[in-house]
Amino acid sequence: MFKKVFPLSSILFLRFLGLFLVLPVLSVYALDLEGATPLLVGVIVGGYALTQAIFQVPFGTLSDKIGRKPTILIGLLIFLVGSLICAYSTDIYTLMFGRFLQGAGAIGAVVTAMIADLVEEKTRGHAMAIMGGFIAMSFAIAMALGPVIASNFDNGLQVIFLITTVLAILAILILFIKVPTPPKIKHIYHEKSKTKDILKDPNLLGMIIINAMQKGLMTAAFVIIPIFLTKPEYGFGWEKSELWMVYVPAMIAGLIAMGPAAVFGEKRNIPKQIFMLSIILFTASFLMMGLTNSSTVFVTAVIFFFVAFNMMEPLVQSMISKFAKVHQKGAALGIANSVAYFMTFLGGTFAGLFLDVSDRGTFGLTIGGIGLAWFIWTALKMKNPIRYSHLVIPESEINFDKLNALESEHIAEWFINETEKVVVIKYAQEALEEDNLKSKVSK
Numbered sequence: 001m002f003k004k005v006f007p008l009s010s011i012l013f014l015r016f017l018g019l020f021l022v023l024p025v026l027s028v029y030a031l032d033l034e035g036a037t038p039l040l041v042g043v044i045v046g047g048y049a050l051t052q053a054i055f056q057v058p059f060g061t062l063s064d065k066i067g068r069k070p071t072i073l074i075g076l077l078i079f080l081v082g083s084l085i086c087a088y089s090t091d092i093y094t095l096m097f098g099r100f101l102q103g104a105g106a107i108g109a110v111v112t113a114m115i116a117d118l119v120e121e122k123t124r125g126h127a128m129a130i131m132g133g134f135i136a137m138s139f140a141i142a143m144a145l146g147p148v149i150a151s152n153f154d155n156g157l158q159v160i161f162l163i164t165t166v167l168a169i170l171a172i173l174i175l176f177i178k179v180p181t182p183p184k185i186k187h188i189y190h191e192k193s194k195t196k197d198i199l200k201d202p203n204l205l206g207m208i209i210i211n212a213m214q215k216g217l218m219t220a221a222f223v224i225i226p227i228f229l230t231k232p233e234y235g236f237g238w239e240k241s242e243l244w245m246v247y248v249p250a251m252i253a254g255l256i257a258m259g260p261a262a263v264f265g266e267k268r269n270i271p272k273q274i275f276m277l278s279i280i281l282f283t284a285s286f287l288m289m290g291l292t293n294s295s296t297v298f299v300t301a302v303i304f305f306f307v308a309f310n311m312m313e314p315l316v317q318s319m320i321s322k323f324a325k326v327h328q329k330g331a332a333l334g335i336a337n338s339v340a341y342f343m344t345f346l347g348g349t350f351a352g353l354f355l356d357v358s359d360r361g362t363f364g365l366t367i368g369g370i371g372l373a374w375f376i377w378t379a380l381k382m383k384n385p386i387r388y389s390h391l392v393i394p395e396s397e398i399n400f401d402k403l404n405a406l407e408s409e410h411i412a413e414w415f416i417n418e419t420e421k422v423v424v425i426k427y428a429q430e431a432l433e434e435d436n437l438k439s440k441v442s443k
Helices: 002-021 023-030 038-066 068-087 092-104 108-118 121-151 156-177 195-200 202-230 244-267 271-291 295-323 326-357 360-381 400-404 434-441
Strands: 388-394 411-417 422-428
Touching: 002 023, 002 068, 002 108, 002 121, 002 156, 023 038, 023 121, 023 156, 023 202, 038 068, 038 092, 038 108, 038 202, 038 326, 068 092, 068 108, 068 156, 108 121, 108 326, 121 156, 121 244, 121 295, 195 202, 195 326, 202 271, 202 295, 202 326, 202 360, 244 271, 244 295, 271 295, 271 360, 295 326, 326 360, 388 434, 400 434, 422 434
Parallel strands: none
Antiparallel strands: 388 422, 411 422
């Protein structure tokens, strides 16, 4: 399974590494460009996410028509061109256009769908966790490298965007050298999936909200952290070249926290508790960044933020995949990603606007209040997923009249994998015995 997931996860890793490298420094460097204001800088930090949200569904539809690989190639080429425009921009509006173009190559949902195509249902949650882990690693590594690269070159921002271009080229090479062709799967259901069914499911809705809030707070943080630390009016007065001193310890702490969170969340089936702990850390980090006058406390707050982000990231996609039925997975992941990218844009824009009209303390208290509401929602609405097993039977052994009549509250769904010529029945392992279930549908 890992061999199937690794190339696609590597493509996402390279793409997100390119996007994340610039986040720790973009806001403070962009303020020096012609025409820059805090609001426009906020739009630029989260700008790629707006076009990501807009183009998620069109790219998903395109991948169904022309195939996953050609669609991913188109997205990576668009991302490459956007990175080059950003690299050679000299004013705030050209940089904004480049950032929008970077996001227009919206391949996230396509890659996720391709992983779902390649991996068996019973290991798909693990595959999604691996993918989330790669994204979390790209985030952590970028936080350490971005400030170092920016501070060691006179045109540091340009260098970062040129590195992003190279990363896009590497991702294209991996796509054609390492990514296999997915199998053809035919799904059979008693009912058709509807978007409203996804939004009515409290667990899926909770995961959509968690994913969206996590991404929105991420861009808000990367608007404010470098500005708060380097602009004298906020009381710290750091040099831009010193930003690595806050990001490196935060990155290390985030990486350390990511592994145990993923293991406990997946193996012990307690993702809800992991998410609630992360929300507490998110809320505390923004309150501390907004209210402290101590550099040590501010650095601690950034560490809390990184730990919270990295604890969540490996579990988010996996939990959406687990809560959704097979015929809902594409739609559920598409909705979750689109909402998350839209919130990414709003997070940066909100932070930039807030800096224009209010102060640091009010900003911290506002995010703290939002975090409290988010925590209460998660505590009341979300549940840990039911543990399911998958009974896999060759098509030749199935009595389809019995299978079509099979109804049980403990059976989540069944479907046919036409490539492997098997029927897969997803059932609650604590309520049904495999042999008894098999006898009910066999010839």
